[in-house]
Amino acid sequence: MNAFTGTLRHIRLFLRRERWMIFLWIGLGILIPQSTVSSAAAFLATGGSLEEFANEMAGNPVVRALLGSVHSETLGGIVAWRSSGQMVILFALFSILTVIRHTRAEEEAGRRELLLSAPIGKLAAPTAILIVVCGIEAIIGVLIATTLSGNGVMFSESLLMGLTMAAAGWVFAAIALLCGEWSRSSSGARGLAFTSLGIQLLVQMINNGNGGYTPLKWLTPMAWNRISLPFAENRWIFLLYPIVIAVLISSCAFWFCLKRDLGSGIYQGREPQLNKSYPRTPLALAWRQQRGLFVSWVVAIALTGDAVGMVAASVMDVPGMDVLNQLGDYGWMNQMAGADAFISIFVYALCFAFPIYGILSVQKMRVEETEQRAELLLSLPVSRNEFIQSHLVFSFGGMAVILLAFGISLGLGYGWASGESQVWRMLITCMAKLPAIWLFTGVAVMLYGFIPKISALGSFGVLGLVAALELLWESHFIGWEWLSLSPLAYVHYSKVFVGTFPLLATIVLTIITGILAIAGSWKFRKREII
Secondary structure (H helix, E strand, C coil): CCCCCCCCHHHHHHHHCCCHHHHHHHHHHHHHHHHHHHHHHHHCCCCCHHHHHHHHHHCCCCHHHHHHHCCCCHHHHHHHHHHHHHHHHHHHHHHHHHHHHHCCHHHHHHHHHHHHHHCCCHHHHHHHHHHHHHHHHHHHHHHHHHHHHHCCHHHHHHHHHHHHCCCHHHHHHHHHHHHHHCCCHHHHHHHHHHHHHHHHHHHHHHHHHCCCCCCCHCCHHHHCHHHHCCCCCCCCHHHHHHHHHHHHHHHHHHHHHHHCCCCCCCCCCCCCCCCCCCCHHHHHHHHHHHHHHHHHHHHHHHHHHHCCCCCCCCCCCCCCHHHHCCCCHHHHHCCCHHHHHHEEEHCCCCCCHHHHHHHHHHHHHHHHCCHHHHHHHHHHCHHHHHHHHHHHHHHHHHHHHHHHHHHHHHHHHHHHHHHHCHHHHHHHHHHHHHHHHHHHHHHHHHHHHHHHHHHHHHHHHHHHHHHHHHHHCCCCCCCHHHHHHCCHHHHHHCCCCCCCCHHHHHHHHHHHHHHHHHHHHHHHHHHCCC
């Protein structure tokens, strides 16, 4: 027996466990590039040309700050320019969540130790999950090329674009594996991996703000399409760059896996110490379990807000807003300045990432339950009501603090770069999104109470469905009446401008969230601990 014995059996196991989520990820992966094709088609239907579309995008400071410059005035080049960053973020989320779930989370729950009691090598699970994740991302890349070729784009060039984005996902899969080896908890590993993703996004913003072709393009996977240049120079040889990086990071993770003890991490952290002055309450215990996730999100979001604010201050009003102005046919960009448009779009885009914190925070209770620590705690003079409410303080309150930190840092960054104090306006802009984001946390609480075994899958499924609705609306496949099914539609960038607060939507969404959370809490008090 060697370290890789049992890899094939693990591959079959992981494919079976992820069989439903795989279809969701593949669907989103195909939909994102197609939305750009549809947007271009809508522009061409007005009598414009691809060259005019590319030039109008390149002349838009909001778009340029978000996406950089267009490297090819073709349909394929516009798709690569518009969707590469989104696709890499999608692949990164898939890689981080899936890899850590099947490595560090399994080890934390004790199931890894049970499997290793059989004739299975220590590297079987890490190798298998890398094969599964990288294979699925490669399949998505091929499917993207196939769908684009049906729109008149050359298959070989589309394949280069798809594989470039997939290769970026492979790097994030390797990073997630390394984070799982470094931290001894799954929450800590996710925090490290998401921090890495946040840093890459900051580097991407700085790179795009300077034209997109600075040396920083080598440091962030979101910009690697500017290295391989699909639909332009088609540099296939540069695919080796992300592959080499992924292999090196994976090799380090494998080496750490062989060297460390099962259940430990490379970084052990501080050993817990008894402290008589430490408040021995359910709320204090929940804080100890939630603080790693909370602190990592606050730091990452604050840094992101500061960078976004400084970039937004450089976005000035110039002609060339027509393409973005066509979204939903609302003429929304005529009603705000260029900097405000940039901030509105970016804050709204982050509204699809913020709910991840609430879902992961709620899942902390599920971890406590599956590891039987909740049952032990409830055997003490602690009620189920106290247990769930102590965690919900950080699920809901933590999300409010994160948005507060984002709004303050956004305003400070903008003020530092422009010389104008904008903290209050940015704070209102961010906090206006809170009720819509809270609703996803409410869904997670309800699912945890009623169907805990699939609460994580269901919560992320709802978020994925909302993201799909947004993409379909931007692609003109559906109208506003369908998008209005999404809670984020009521804080949409074309509806709620910078510095405004939707009072009625806030009240309604907060009431719905409260009903969902109360229902989930009530069911948790009635059901058995699973």
